[in-house]
Amino acid sequence: MAQVKFNGTVYKVSQGQTVLDTLLENQQDIANSCRAGACQSCLMQVTKGVVPEASQNGLKDSYKAKGYFLACSCKPEEDIDVCLPDTEQLRVEASVSQLNMLADDVVELKLKTSRPFEYFSGQYVTLWRDKRLGRSYSLASLPGVDEDLIFHIKLIPGGAFSSWVHNELNIGDTVFIQGPAGDCFYTQGNIDKNILLIGTGTGLAPLYGIVRDAIQSNHQGEIHLFHGGLNPSGLYLHEQLESLSREHANFYYHPCVLKADSLTSKNIIEGDIANVALQSIPDMKGWKAYLCGDPELVNKLRKQIFLAGCNMNDIYADPFLHA
Amino acid sequence: MSSLYERLGGEPAVDAAVDIFYRKVLSDDRVNGFFDAVDMEAQAAKQKGFLTMVFGGPNNYTGKDMREGHKHLVERGLNDSHVDAIIELLGGTLKELGVADADIQEVADLANSVRDDVLNR
Numbered sequence: 001m002a003q004v005k006f007n008g009t010v011y012k013v014s015q016g017q018t019v020l021d022t023l024l025e026n027q028q029d030i031a032n033s034c035r036a037g038a039c040q041s042c043l044m045q046v047t048k049g050v051v052p053e054a055s056q057n058g059l060k061d062s063y064k065a066k067g068y069f070l071a072c073s074c075k076p077e078e079d080i081d082v083c084l085p086d087t088e089q090l091r092v093e094a095s096v097s098q099l100n101m102l103a104d105d106v107v108e109l110k111l112k113t114s115r116p117f118e119y120f121s122g123q124y125v126t127l128w129r130d131k132r133l134g135r136s137y138s139l140a141s142l143p144g145v146d147e148d149l150i151f152h153i154k155l156i157p158g159g160a161f162s163s164w165v166h167n168e169l170n171i172g173d174t175v176f177i178q179g180p181a182g183d184c185f186y187t188q189g190n191i192d193k194n195i196l197l198i199g200t201g202t203g204l205a206p207l208y209g210i211v212r213d214a215i216q217s218n219h220q221g222e223i224h225l226f227h228g229g230l231n232p233s234g235l236y237l238h239e240q241l242e243s244l245s246r247e248h249a250n251f252y253y254h255p256c257v258l259k260a261d262s263l264t265s266k267n268i269i270e271g272d273i274a275n276v277a278l279q280s281i282p283d284m285k286g287w288k289a290y291l292c293g294d295p296e297l298v299n300k301l302r303k304q305i306f307l308a309g310c311n312m313n314d315i316y317a318d319p320f321l322h323a
Numbered sequence: 324m325s326s327l328y329e330r331l332g333g334e335p336a337v338d339a340a341v342d343i344f345y346r347k348v349l350s351d352d353r354v355n356g357f358f359d360a361v362d363m364e365a366q367a368a369k370q371k372g373f374l375t376m377v378f379g380g381p382n383n384y385t386g387k388d389m390r391e392g393h394k395h396l397v398e399r400g401l402n403d404s405h406v407d408a409i410i411e412l413l414g415g416t417l418k419e420l421g422v423a424d425a426d427i428q429e430v431a432d433l434a435n436s437v438r439d440d441v442l443n444r
Contacts, residue, residue, distance in 0.1 A: 302363055307350055311342055312367055 002076040013076055020071035030071060031132055034321045037073040039136040040181055041126050044071045049080035058181060091128060091176040092117055096169060097148050103236040105155040106202060107166055110148040111175055119143060121209025125179030135161040138206035142213055152205040184290060184318040186213040194221040196289045198277050198301055200228040203293025203320060204237060210290055215248055224281065226254045228273035232264050274301050278308060285309035295319035327379035327429050331422060337374045344416040345370050353408045357396050377433045389440035397443045406441060410434050
């Protein structure tokens, strides 16, 4: 049985347990959020011994070289010494420059970072309220065009972070940023490839960034964005996207709702977003696809899009996990 | 004379075959119940291992691995008809990629050679 040493104490790691499980069970205060190896909130550093490769999946090479790993995905095979990383180095300080309501339950949060921050639209970062509470959000902004980092924060009933943003955060307040991570972004080259983007709710945030990145990169293939909401008020960027599609002949915006009403514009399609998209584009051979939002929908779509002919390596899926 | 794996085109050929083969498997009601489509990347990695083996490429599978890996599926009813279906889909994949009939037969023979281990008998 492997042992993990943290803050001078040695803990036994039971078979199949992770470092995070072990430390939490022993009342050690380790920040964490998704517990699925995505959000990087539980980043730790190994100072002695070797951690399994799986616990460094998705980390930057410079992080791997420094011995950073994800405690939630680390089932140690040998004895290791670990510590919490120096958060000063990992987290960038930012101040709130704008807070705008995009819908009843979606806030657009704009942050100005204290030092230059490199990212691609569509990647995600962890936003920290303080040393303990952090959540992952995707970047809707476009580097070089938008001065600020832009996030769409959906209010989750009972959600500690989103309630704080909606109810307590003010312009000028400080938020800390860690990241970016994720490979859901526009890649240069292949400008003639057709692109399909499907997202529900605030799954639109990364897709909006990717669409603008593609257009800015002078993408020549067709770009089809399907955004789904329960009802028309969930289509929170409807006007911006309609005008974007008027300005760019190769960009097509397909708004979808599960339930339309008598006031719903005739441009909005009623139905299941997966069916709507697959009926509009039955053959996806040679396409590139980006899927963001509800995990169940993302997984279902990934399979259907693959079966419709898209290469597995051309499907970028970003299921939104809730802490 | 070159090996089967070399004639088929090595790893790039396996990569080209994985998507086509896995798509056929997921679309085929005879066998798709045995494949979990939730973790598609992990599934694709397993398909790649399988295809590398039946292409005659480098692999470290043992009979024991084959038995352990399919035990839970045999308990769920995996039988000869499913192995036949997989070999048929494999042949269809290779045909699409323009592989010669004699080589397809050789691949099918390799797949058949692990049939008893896969079915745990």
